[in-house]
Amino acid sequence: MKRILIFLICCVFIVSMSIVAIAGGPLTVDIHGPGQRMVNMTLLPPKGLAGTPVPQAVAKAFEELIANDLSYIPFLKIVPVTEFLGGDPSKGVKGSEIDFKPLQLARVDICMTTGWNGQNIEVRAFETFSGRRIVGKAYKDVGSTLPQVADRFCSSFLESLTGKKGFFDSPIAFVRQEKNSKEIFTVLPQGRGLKRITSLGGYNLSPAWSLNGTKIAFTHIGKTRHELGIYDSKTKKITMISKGLGQTVISPVFGPNDRLSVALNRNGATNIYQLDGNYKPQRMLARSPYIDVSPSFDNTGEKMVFTSGRAGNPHVYLMDMKSGDVRRVTLTGKYNTHPCLSPNGRYVAYTHRTSNGHRIYLHDLTTGREKQLTFGPGNDEYPAFGPDGYFVAFSSSRSGEYKLYLSTRHGDKPRIISTGKGQAFAPAWDTSLQW
Numbered sequence: 001m002k003r004i005l006i007f008l009i010c011c012v013f014i015v016s017m018s019i020v021a022i023a024g025g026p027l028t029v030d031i032h033g034p035g036q037r038m039v040n041m042t043l044l045p046p047k048g049l050a051g052t053p054v055p056q057a058v059a060k061a062f063e064e065l066i067a068n069d070l071s072y073i074p075f076l077k078i079v080p081v082t083e084f085l086g087g088d089p090s091k092g093v094k095g096s097e098i099d100f101k102p103l104q105l106a107r108v109d110i111c112m113t114t115g116w117n118g119q120n121i122e123v124r125a126f127e128t129f130s131g132r133r134i135v136g137k138a139y140k141d142v143g144s145t146l147p148q149v150a151d152r153f154c155s156s157f158l159e160s161l162t163g164k165k166g167f168f169d170s171p172i173a174f175v176r177q178e179k180n181s182k183e184i185f186t187v188l189p190q191g192r193g194l195k196r197i198t199s200l201g202g203y204n205l206s207p208a209w210s211l212n213g214t215k216i217a218f219t220h221i222g223k224t225r226h227e228l229g230i231y232d233s234k235t236k237k238i239t240m241i242s243k244g245l246g247q248t249v250i251s252p253v254f255g256p257n258d259r260l261s262v263a264l265n266r267n268g269a270t271n272i273y274q275l276d277g278n279y280k281p282q283r284m285l286a287r288s289p290y291i292d293v294s295p296s297f298d299n300t301g302e303k304m305v306f307t308s309g310r311a312g313n314p315h316v317y318l319m320d321m322k323s324g325d326v327r328r329v330t331l332t333g334k335y336n337t338h339p340c341l342s343p344n345g346r347y348v349a350y351t352h353r354t355s356n357g358h359r360i361y362l363h364d365l366t367t368g369r370e371k372q373l374t375f376g377p378g379n380d381e382y383p384a385f386g387p388d389g390y391f392v393a394f395s396s397s398r399s400g401e402y403k404l405y406l407s408t409r410h411g412d413k414p415r416i417i418s419t420g421k422g423q424a425f426a427p428a429w430d431t432s433l434q435w
Contacts, residue, residue: 039161041110041125042079042103043067044090049117058146059116065150066112068190069168072391073158074412079108093122095131103128110134110161119143123153125160135160147192164388170430172384172393173197173207173216174404177422184218184231189386189393189406191418197231198238204229206426208253213432217252217260228252228262228279241279251294256301256321261285263293272306286319286326294338298345299431305329305339305348316350318365329363332370336361338382342389343431347409349373349383349392360394362409373411380405384427393417393427 043066046059070076081088084106089099093115103111108128115122124136135157142149148169155166171186171193184197184207198204203221210217216231220240226249228241242249248265255261259282260275270291276282286292290310297304304319313334319326330336335353342348345365352361352372358379363370374380378397385392390409395402402423405414417424 037075039076039110040079040106040108041070041076041112042081042084042108043112044098044114045081045088046114046116047090047093049093049115049120049122052117054116055118058119058143059114062114062121062142062146062150065147066154069150069154072168072190072406072415074408074410079106093124095124095126095133098126098131100126100128100131121149125157151188151190158388162388164390167386167388167391167429170387170432172404172417172430173209173428174395174419175205175207175425176419177424182425184216185419185424186216187404187417187419189391189417194418194420198229200229200238206251207428208251209428209430209432210254211258211432213430215254216428217254217262219249219252226250228260230279244280253295253297255295255297255304261295261297261304263295272304285321286317296339296341298341299343300345303341303345305341307337307339316348316363318348329365340383340385342385342409343387344389347385347389349385349394349409351381351383360392360407362411371411373407373409374414382426384429385409385431386429387431393429395425395427 043063046054048054067078070078084102086102089102090113091097093113110125111128112125119141121142122138125134127134137153137156139149151169154168158166167189171188173184173186175182176185181201182203182205183199184204185194186197187194197216200220205219207216207218214233218229220227220229225242225247228245228249230239246264246266248270250263252260252262261272263270264273269289270293271287272285272292272295273281274283274285286306288310290308292306292308294307295304302321304321306317307314308317315336316329316339317326318329329348333352337351339348339350348363348365350361351358357376358381359372360374360380360383361370362373376398380394380396382395383392392407392409394405396405402425404417404419404424404427406417407414
């Protein structure tokens, strides 16, 4: 009987230790892997610093902004403090002021603390197993900039956790239907900060960010011709360019050395040209007698993907910018367009036409494997990688009209991006955080 009792005690001890190990074994997050385990996180109640009271309304608003940002991370789950035995396990904002044992037993991997001193705030995130501080930031006079502070902290948090820069404060340019015209707007992926960029009338299409995020290039289709538009965020001015570009200007994009590449029809065929610093055609990049459009570059400028009709139907091709070699990427179907190359040059997201409508597909240039990312209903088009190469924005008519949605490279459930009234198309992500 004594031996049985000792055996049972040992079993209970082993199980208890296993629970703690599972809850808090060294935290590793690999956003490149499709099998990423769920990471549990709690937001501990705010504390006053240096004896000052907590501004309750502002603190609550900040926590809601943080929680909303973090809800976009598919592998992160927020655990309420109410689920812990004994309630709040912290007496302050520092690691030495937190009892991590209740968090470990509740299988919480990360906790966040916020300390307030008037309009100044200190925000920290800790790994509960080791007590290691993952990230810590201090911000001053946050009253009117509360959303921006939340975005910046979450971006720093995600970078510290995964090694990849966060997307929370990286805007998306897109096209929105405005009665009889289409205009360029920008918005944050959470649906905040909506800004109108153009009021030109006609059709303003294919927005693209410069590598430093200060300019947006786009195509303007007026009554008689196409023009290249350049919006400068510093001066808030738009420059229109048409001389020397011909009658067709399609899908401009910034590439190597922040130079624009754009599809032009100058000699009876539409080809991709690189422009010089004065926006004049400098050289043809993908020479062929067929239609070549929609260039997209990686962050080194060494790879370019584009759509071409050289196989009889539109397909996606890859060009080595150093050697000039071109190879076909998409081999199935008869309609593959709008390619977007991930910042690291490994993945190509593109629009593939199926019997049920257009869908977003992903091609791995390293393994050659492909997967379907979106499944409708309606049409899913115009994929755009975020600065981390993990999140993917796209346009879809699944609600009855085209709107912008956000998913991941692994095909997680899409979330709609609020863009106001009117259909929304052609998202283009500012990836300057990565470049």
